[in-house]
Amino acid sequence: MIQQLAVFLENKPGRLERITGALSAAGINIRAIHVASLGEMGVVKVVVSRPDEAYEALGEFGAVRKVAVLAVRVPDRPGALHQVTATLSKAGINIENASGFAISGSEAILILEVSDVGAAERALAEAEFKTLDEGEFEEAVG
Amino acid sequence: MAPQETYDQIETTSRDALGALQLDRLRWTAAQAARSPHYAKAFSGRGLKPEAIKSLDDLRRFPFTEKQDLRDNYPFGLLAVPRNRVVRLHHSSGTTGMAIAVLHSKKDIEQWADLVARCLYMAGLRPGDVFQNMMTYGLFTGGLGLHYGAERLGAFVIPMGAGNSHRQIEFMRIFQAAAIHIIPSYALALLATLEEMGVDPKRDLSLRFAVAGAEPYTEGARQRLQDAWGIPFYNCYGLSEMCGPGVAFECPVQQGLHLWEDFVLAEIIDPDTGEPLEDGKEGELVLTSLTREAMPLVRYRTRDLTSFLPGECRCGRTHRRLSRFAGRTDDMFIIKGVNIFPQQIERVLMSVHEVGTNYVIVLDREGLVERLTVRVELVPEAFKGDLAQLRSVQDRITHALREETLVTPRVELVEPGGIPRMEGKAVRVVDERNKENP
Numbered sequence: 208m209i210q211q212l213a214v215f216l217e218n219k220p221g222r223l224e225r226i227t228g229a230l231s232a233a234g235i236n237i238r239a240i241h242v243a244s245l246g247e248m249g250v251v252k253v254v255v256s257r258p259d260e261a262y263e264a265l266g267e268f269g270a271v272r273k274v275a276v277l278a279v280r281v282p283d284r285p286g287a288l289h290q291v292t293a294t295l296s297k298a299g300i301n302i303e304n305a306s307g308f309a310i311s312g313s314e315a316i317l318i319l320e321v322s323d324v325g326a327a328e329r330a331l332a333e334a335e336f337k338t339l340d341e342g343e344f345e346e347a348v349g
Numbered sequence: 350m351a352p353q354e355t356y357d358q359i360e361t362t363s364r365d366a367l368g369a370l371q372l373d374r375l376r377w378t379a380a381q382a383a384r385s386p387h388y389a390k391a392f393s394g395r396g397l398k399p400e401a402i403k404s405l406d407d408l409r410r411f412p413f414t415e416k417q418d419l420r421d422n423y424p425f426g427l428l429a430v431p432r433n434r435v436v437r438l439h440h441s442s443g444t445t446g447m448a449i450a451v452l453h454s455k456k457d458i459e460q461w462a463d464l465v466a467r468c469l470y471m472a473g474l475r476p477g478d479v480f481q482n483m484m485t486y487g488l489f490t491g492g493l494g495l496h497y498g499a500e501r502l503g504a505f506v507i508p509m510g511a512g513n514s515h516r517q518i519e520f521m522r523i524f525q526a527a528a529i530h531i532i533p534s535y536a537l538a539l540l541a542t543l544e545e546m547g548v549d550p551k552r553d554l555s556l557r558f559a560v561a562g563a564e565p566y567t568e569g570a571r572q573r574l575q576d577a578w579g580i581p582f583y584n585c586y587g588l589s590e591m592c593g594p595g596v597a598f599e600c601p602v603q604q605g606l607h608l609w610e611d612f613v614l615a616e617i618i619d620p621d622t623g624e625p626l627e628d629g630k631e632g633e634l635v636l637t638s639l640t641r642e643a644m645p646l647v648r649y650r651t652r653d654l655t656s657f658l659p660g661e662c663r664c665g666r667t668h669r670r671l672s673r674f675a676g677r678t679d680d681m682f683i684i685k686g687v688n689i690f691p692q693q694i695e696r697v698l699m700s701v702h703e704v705g706t707n708y709v710i711v712l713d714r715e716g717l718v719e720r721l722t723v724r725v726e727l728v729p730e731a732f733k734g735d736l737a738q739l740r741s742v743q744d745r746i747t748h749a750l751r752e753e754t755l756v757t758p759r760v761e762l763v764e765p766g767g768i769p770r771m772e773g774k775a776v777r778v779v780d781e782r783n784k785e786n787p
Contacts, residue, residue: 213732213734213735215727215732215739215762215764216764217761217763217764217767243736244736245736245739245740246761247761247762248736248739248740248743248761248762249736250734250735250736250739252734268764269727269729269764269765269766269767270727270728270729270731270732270764270765271729271732272732272733272734273734274734274735303735
């Protein structure tokens with residue numbers, strides 16, 4: 208389980224720039240970013256190196272929340288994501304949001320927001336998937 | 350213009366005769382008001398006796414009545430007749446604490462209908478003419494007020510109510526409406542539908558005039574409407590506290606609104622000091638009802654800013670004319686014909702824990718339609734990290750505001766600190782509706 212940061216922003220030019228600017232100034236690396244918007248409202252979600260420092264750095268922008276998400280290490284090959292979703296679906300766990308990126312020629316990391324983080328971790332462990340903690344995540348993407 | 354034919358001879362009676370009638374009616378009103386719990390206490394506390402009124406100037410010894418008095422005495426504290434003589438309720442938007450109830454006896458309803466019939470006759474409506482009433486019916490006075498007045502005059506009334514543009518246009522055409530009662534912003538919006546339906550109001554309709562009610566609009570907007578529709582738009586003034594629309598109305602000269610001085614006694618005061626202003630100066634209109642039976646009001650502060658126009662009107666009526674209304678002394682605003690106070694919005698926002706009380710109300714137009722937007726800051730601690738929650742907060746506020754104000758607003762959640770803090774009194778209402786107008 209790792210921490211993802213969610214920031215509420217108005218859906219206007221320059222808003223995202225303020226976030227990336229603050230993280231850049233604090234020397235924080237963005238591993239994954241996801242932007243969702245609805246009308247005038249937007250929520251930016253970032254997975255970063257040093258989430259606690261990032262949380263402090265973004266504090267001045269108002270509404271920031273740490274949300275626990277899963278980082279799952281999978282082989283970078285056809286069908287890998289399917290196996291993960293099938294495992295979670297079998298366990299009755301809903302995936303609220305998902306993104307992924309390759310970390311080397313042969314592996315990828317999936318970032319999953321799920322309805323029940325603990326249960327999802329257990330189900331994935333039983334199916335022999337590797338979910339990463341903060342340290343492992345940093346090491347894998349570093 | 351030659352003096353016009355009038356509906357009621359009182360319209361052209363001499364100022365002296367009008368003054369004598371006002372004095373009689375003022376004495377009656379003060380005595381009638383004293384039958385209500387509120388005025389009984391207000392008058393006896395100050396040693397005021399209705400029978401001691403010897404001249405119209407004696408009115409000044411009486412206290413003002415504020416909207417807050419109506420709220421505090423909600424719903425029956427100003428009732429001056431037995432409960433079983435009330436035949437109608439009209440009611441403002443808003444919940445307890447903000448709402449006002451206006452009660453009418455049978456005679457009040459009849460007198461109001463007479464007053465409106467007088468207005469419509471002045472504008473040119475005659476028995477048998479088709480009058481299409483596009484105003485909202487119900488607790489709001491605009492619909493029923495004009496409806497009963499037009500019927501009293503003997504017109505053929507179509508009680509359309511608001512909205513449903515295609516049907517409105519079809520009915521105007523099929524039944525050959527001679528006059529419409531309409532909110533100016535809706536009259537503007539209907540132009541697009543007319544064009545879309547290929548109906549030219551000047552060629553295909555039989556309209557002779559429109560009554561513009563329920564919301565202020567600029568003189569520029571009126572000119573535009575008159576040009577596009579090819580008919581005069583007459584301004585109508587009223588307030589539910591006195592009955593509703595019809596308290597003052599424009600004659601065909603279109604220079605000010607004749608205030609019916611046999612129905613109300615008017616003062617123009619300095620809103621800050623409460624002192625009367627000399628004729629012609631702009632100030633707050635204060636009205637005393639002169640014939641209202643169920644809920645007479647003495648020196649009611651309308652919060653509307655206006656002035657009396659000097660001189661006599663070419664139409665021959667002797668009742669003085671009010672100039673265009675220049676705004677209000679409080680922060681009430683009118684949108685889609687509904688009167689709203691920012692405090693109503695604030696009360697709703699305070700009941701939603703995810704948002705703070707730093708908010709701004711923006712009034713503007715989307716195309717031709719008026720729009721009410723409430724921008725409010727999200728409380729940082731309440732943010733759960735997802736869009737679905739924000740959407741649900743937005744929906745809850747929208748529904749609660751609609752319940753409170755009867756208007757569906759657009760609600761925008763703003764980042765914490767996103768609305769500038771004001772020094773002193775915050776500017777809560779930004780009205781951009783007339784920006785593009787001349």
